[in-house]
Amino acid sequence: MEKILVGLKRVVDYNVRVRVKGDGSGVETDGVKMSINPFDEIALEEALRIRERGEASEVIVLSIGTSESQQQLRTGLAMGADRAILVSTDDTLDPLTRARIFQSVIERESPDLVLLGKQAIDEDNNQTGQMLAAIWGRPQATFASEVTFDGNTAKVTREVDTGLETIEIDLPAVVTADLRLNEPRYVKLPDIMKAKKKPLDEIGLAELGVERPPAIKESAFAPPAVRQKGIMVDDVPGLVSALKDKGLL
Amino acid sequence: MSNILIIAEHDCSTLNTSTAKSVSCASQIDGASIAVAVLADDASALAGQAAAIQGVDKVLAISHDANASPMAAIQAPQVAKLAEGHTHVFGPSTTFGKDLMPRVAALLGVNQVSDIMTVNGSHAFERPIYAGNAIVSVEAPTDAVVVATVRTASFKAAADGGTAEIVETTIDAEIPDHTRYVSLQSGQSDRPDLQTAGKVISGGRALASSENFDIIYTLADKMGAAVGASRAAVDAGYVPNEMQVGQTGKIIAPELYIAIGISGAIQHLTGIKDAGTIVAINKDEEAPIFEVADIGLVGDLFNIVPELTQALES
């Protein structure tokens, strides 16, 4: 295949303990470490491996967001992507709008495969890939843990609640990465230098003329109910009697 | 008035309890009329099960060969057609619903409310974000259909005893052939189902091998519990993926959860927040799991677990 398009979302790093702002207007993101969404890193790693096996010739990374997302695109280029596209906007976008943006980039680039993460760990939506596949009118293979190609079709193993499901899809298609698809490589310093010379195109959101659906309004943010720290027992008999006290044995 | 359509999840012979949980979520919307759609190769028996769920007013039975295995690309155009005349379309927030519902939403031109945990009104909901570290109140537009997934751990299954009417339905939707089902590989087990069990015992990286996991199985069998695992244990290949509990595994709400040799990473805790009682067994007294545990025991699991199993025998 020719091209693989990979989505990279800039999100709060997964190691950060996210806190809700005191006034409930959102979560604290000032001065917080930002990274590539971990599932997107896995999606990119998979795309690179497909290219390195000689099954694809170009890997393009796409991010939608403010100019700060250039950082994540540069990391993607350092990992090995060939070029990057930033669709720049200061607006907070909903998944359907993002899917429509992907669709309009697809119309320009005609990729054979779009690899996304299964979900962005900020909003935990788990929607964009499925929505894109719907408006593109193409197959979707979500929660992928293994992908193999045979000509114009792909076999994808999916992590589902009941186990591992395998489906066969025609290309082009959307595949979303689950955690066990692969383990992403580390970026080496020389690669970071090289990445500075790779092309990074910026397209203003307005240029794409994407129609915006009615958004779901987020009216208030609250911290979750906290569980109280309980008791410590000293030994197994202590545990057994504590469980009996609660009527659990 | 709210006219809610729920998409049933099933394995072709039995409805998944996620369906009755979605019904119980929908029932919290005032004056809701609830229809359940069953898409299968032969939907008749399943439709009977759906009709028996309390709160269901109508069951739409859609029998079609293409529905022999649930695939989003095939079901979504059918569900989008069925959505006509409904104010809401709900599915469970299981891998089935997560795969299907956003595809339906996009076909209907709307965004999706993912993981409803609280219903505040016909268009007002609460949902978790940032692995459950924040809860956001959302309002869906009132002039469009609401497509949503229901966080099943937040709702009790609606009881049986209903007698809804069953309507055999045919849908005039174009079914694509670009997506084909191949196979399902699932670790057959006689143990209780992880997602519905009252008691769950999970093992973590500390188990160190799949052989060592036997001590967890033995204890679980003694207690009639289902067995789960942390991501580290799954990644290391000690147990199959469907046993993973957490943000990217199963979100569960058993009465009793016992975490053995699990450190308590936020992504793991996301999956067990709604458990009744959490017990932690860990040799490190500083392990974060003790911050949320109702009962904690510090020590070596390789001594504690066999001792506990034996204590339960006598």
Ligand SMILES: Cc1cc2nc3c(=O)[nH]c(=O)nc-3n(C[C@H](O)[C@H](O)[C@H](O)COP(=O)(O)OP(=O)(O)OC[C@H]3O[C@@H](n4cnc5c(N)ncnc54)[C@H](O)[C@@H]3O)c2cc1C
């Ligand atoms: C995007 C993302 C999603 C994730 N989703 C999930 C998810 O869904 N579920 C999940 O579980 N994780 C998930 N993780 C991984 C998570 O961050 C942790 O890495 C993982 O939960 C750790 O598993 P663990 O507790 O078994 O291992 P560790 O963190 O290594 O903990 C092992 C524990 O065992 C204890 N121990 C060791 N030996 C003994 C002994 N002999 N007796 C008693 N105790 C002992 C240690 O003190 C330690 O606390 C996710 C991570 C990311 C980045």
Ligand SMILES: Nc1ncnc2c1ncn2[C@@H]1O[C@H](COP(=O)(O)O)[C@@H](O)[C@H]1O
């Ligand atoms: N702003 C964005 N820029 C690039 N990719 C995105 C963006 N938002 C979502 N995606 C992709 O869509 C996947 C699913 O996101 P979500 O539906 O928000 O959970 C992510 O893992 C990314 O691969």
